[in-house]
Amino acid sequence: MDENLLLSLIENNAKMEVVDLAAALNETEENVDKTIKDLEKNKKIYGYHTLINWDKTNHDVCTAVIQVNAKPERDYGYDRIAKKIYNFPEVDTMYLLAGNYEFLLIVKGKTMVEVAKFVNSRLAVIEGIERTATMYVLKQYKNMGKLVEDDNKDAAERLLVTP
Amino acid sequence: MDFEKIVNPIVKDIPPSGIRKFFDLANQMEGVISLGVGEPDFATPWTIREAAIYSIEKGKTFYTANQGLLELRKEICKYQKRRFDLDYKPEQCIVTVGGSEGIDLAFRTIINPGDEVILLQPSYVAYTPGVALAGGVVRNIILTEENEFKLTPELLKEAINEKTKAILLNYPSNPTGGFMTKEDYEKLVPIFKESGIMIITDEIYAELSYEHKFCSIASFDEIKDQVILVSGFSKAYAMTGWRLGYVLANEYLVKMMKKIHQYVIMSAPTCAQYGAIEAMRHCDEEIEKMRQAYLARRNFLVKTFNEMGLKTFTPQGAFYVFPCIKSTGLTSEQFCEELLNDQLVACVPGSAFGEAGEGYIRVSYAYSLEELKAATQKIRKFLEKKGVK
Numbered sequence: 001m002d003e004n005l006l007l008s009l010i011e012n013n014a015k016m017e018v019v020d021l022a023a024a025l026n027e028t029e030e031n032v033d034k035t036i037k038d039l040e041k042n043k044k045i046y047g048y049h050t051l052i053n054w055d056k057t058n059h060d061v062c063t064a065v066i067q068v069n070a071k072p073e074r075d076y077g078y079d080r081i082a083k084k085i086y087n088f089p090e091v092d093t094m095y096l097l098a099g100n101y102e103f104l105l106i107v108k109g110k111t112m113v114e115v116a117k118f119v120n121s122r123l124a125v126i127e128g129i130e131r132t133a134t135m136y137v138l139k140q141y142k143n144m145g146k147l148v149e150d151d152n153k154d155a156a157e158r159l160l161v162t163p
Numbered sequence: 164m165d166f167e168k169i170v171n172p173i174v175k176d177i178p179p180s181g182i183r184k185f186f187d188l189a190n191q192m193e194g195v196i197s198l199g200v201g202e203p204d205f206a207t208p209w210t211i212r213e214a215a216i217y218s219i220e221k222g223k224t225f226y227t228a229n230q231g232l233l234e235l236r237k238e239i240c241k242y243q244k245r246r247f248d249l250d251y252k253p254e255q256c257i258v259t260v261g262g263s264e265g266i267d268l269a270f271r272t273i274i275n276p277g278d279e280v281i282l283l284q285p286s287y288v289a290y291t292p293g294v295a296l297a298g299g300v301v302r303n304i305i306l307t308e309e310n311e312f313k314l315t316p317e318l319l320k321e322a323i324n325e326k327t328k329a330i331l332l333n334y335p336s337n338p339t340g341g342f343m344t345k346e347d348y349e350k351l352v353p354i355f356k357e358s359g360i361m362i363i364t365d366e367i368y369a370e371l372s373y374e375h376k377f378c379s380i381a382s383f384d385e386i387k388d389q390v391i392l393v394s395g396f397s398k399a400y401a402m403t404g405w406r407l408g409y410v411l412a413n414e415y416l417v418k419m420m421k422k423i424h425q426y427v428i429m430s431a432p433t434c435a436q437y438g439a440i441e442a443m444r445h446c447d448e449e450i451e452k453m454r455q456a457y458l459a460r461r462n463f464l465v466k467t468f469n470e471m472g473l474k475t476f477t478p479q480g481a482f483y484v485f486p487c488i489k490s491t492g493l494t495s496e497q498f499c500e501e502l503l504n505d506q507l508v509a510c511v512p513g514s515a516f517g518e519a520g521e522g523y524i525r526v527s528y529a530y531s532l533e534e535l536k537a538a539t540q541k542i543r544k545f546l547e548k549k550g551v552k
C-alpha cells in the first residue's frame with residue numbers, strides 16, 4: 001500500500017471513510033483499516049483535529065504568538081524547560097527554533113486579559129526563561145494548509161460542461 | 164440576405180457540438196452537480212500566477228517574437244528532455260494559443276484538399292472539424308474497450324492507403340483515458356516508417372500518466388521527423404484559461420507552420436508566456452501532487468462504477484473514466500439526459516465524441532473526492548431506479 005498517499009488523503013480530510021479510502025487507494029477495506037491502526041500505534045499519526053473558525057461562533061478565542069528566550073540546561077538541552085511550558089493547556093503549539101529566540105508558542109485563551117495573565121503569572125516566571133515577547137493575532141488567513149475564507153475558488157465560474 | 168449561400172459550405176456542414184447541446188441543457192437547471200468538465204479543478208499554482216502578475220507590473224505587455232519568447236522555448240526544450248527524454252531545439256518550437264492552435268497549425272500546414280487524415284474514435288471533439296476546415300477528409304479508426312482503446316498494428320495497416328497524409332494520436336486520451344506504452348508504440352513504428360505518413364501527436368495529458376511512464380511517439384528516432392508534437396500547459400499545470408500551448412517538429416515544418424501562426428495570431432499572450440516560464444522551471448512537484456490526487460480519484464471512480472454495474476475499464480491516463488452504459492438499454496444521450504433530469508448530475512454522452520462513443524459516458528474526475536462521492540451516490544440511485552445491477 002502507498003502509505004504516503006494514504007497519509008496525504010487523510011491529512012487533507014480526516015473524515016474520509018475507510019470504504020472510500022480503500023477505493024481511492026485500490027486496496028481492500030481491511031488492509032486500509034489495519035494500516036491506519038498501525039500508523040496510529042507507531043505514532044506516525046498522533047492525533048486528529050478539526051479546523052474551526054471560532055470567529056463565526058459565539059465562543060471567544062484570543063490567540064497570541066509568543067517568542068521565548070530560554071537558557072539550555074546541562075544534560076537536558078532545551079527539552080526539560082520545554083516540557084515545563086508545553087504541559088500548560090493554554091499552549092496550543094510549540095516549536096524550538098534556531099535564531100534570535102528559542103521557543104515560539106501559539107497560546108490560546110478566551111480574552112487578551114486571560115492570555116496576558118498566563119504569560120505574566122505562569123510562563124515568564126519559569127526558571128530559565130529570560131524574556132518573552134507576546135504578539136496578539138488580529139486575523140487568521142490560513143491554517144494547516146487550509147484557507148480560513150477560501151477566496152481562490154469560485155466554483156460558479158467553472159463551466160458545467162466542457163470538451 | 165441569403166446567409167446560407169454566403170457561408171462557406173464546409174463551415175455550414177460542421178454539425179453542432181454534442182457537448183454544447185448538453186451544456187445548454189445543464190445550464191438551465193439549478194443545483195447541478197457536474198462531472199462534465201474537461202479542465203482541472205485546481206487553481207493554477209500560485210508561483211505561476213505571481214510570475215505573470217509580476218511581468219505585467221514590469222510592463223512586459225508587448226508582443227513577443229512570433230515564435231514565442233526564446234527563454235520560454237528554451238525551457239520547453241529542457242522540460243521535454245527532463246520529463247520525457249526528447250531532444251528538441253528552440254528553433255523547432257512555436258508557442259501557440261493553447262494546444263488547439265497547435266493542432267490547427269499542423270492540419271493546415273500539411274493537408275492538401277482531399278488528403279486523408281486518420282482519427283482514432285472516440286476522439287476529442289475538435290479533431291474532425293479541424294481536418295474538414297483544412298480541406299482534408301477524415302478516415303476513422305474505431306477503437307474498442309476490448310483493446311483498452313489502444314491503436315493496434317492491424318487497425319493502423321488497414322486504415323492507411325495512398326491518400327493518407329497523416330494520423331492524429333491523442334494518448335493519454337480524452338475521452339477514453341486510453342494509453343499507449345513504449346511496447347505498444349514499438350509495434351506501430353515500422354508501419355509509420357514504411358508508410359511515411361505524418362503523425363500529429365496531441366500530448367496534452369502526458370503528465371497525467373498513472374501505471375506506466377509516458378512514452379512519446381517522438382522518442383523513436385527513425386520516425387521523429389514525421390512527428391508533429393502538440394502539447395501545452397492547460398492540463399499539467401491547471402492553466403486552461405491562459406490559452407498556452409506549443410508545437411515541436413522538424414525545423415522546416417516549424418518554419419512553414421510559423422507562417423500561419425504569425426499572420427493569424429501574431430504571438431501568444433505575453434503574460435501567459437512569462438507564467439509558463441515559471442511553470443517549466445519550478446513546478447515539477449506541483450504536477451506530481453496533482454497527479455497523485457487524480458490517481459486516487461480515478462481508483463475511486465473505477466471501483467464505484469464497476470460496483471454499480473457499469474463496466475468501466477481502468478484508464479491509465481488523463482482525468483476521465485468512460486463507463487459502459489449499454490446494460491441500461493439507453494443510448495448515451497438518453498442516459499445523460501435522464502440522469503440530469505432525475506438526479507441533477509451532468510456527464511457527457513460518449514456519442515459527443517463520435518459514433519464510436521455510443522454506449523458510453525464520459526465522467527471527469529477533475530473534482531474533489533467528496534464531490535465525486537456525492538455525485539456517484541446520485542448515479543447509484545438513478546441506476547437502482549433503472550433496475551441495473
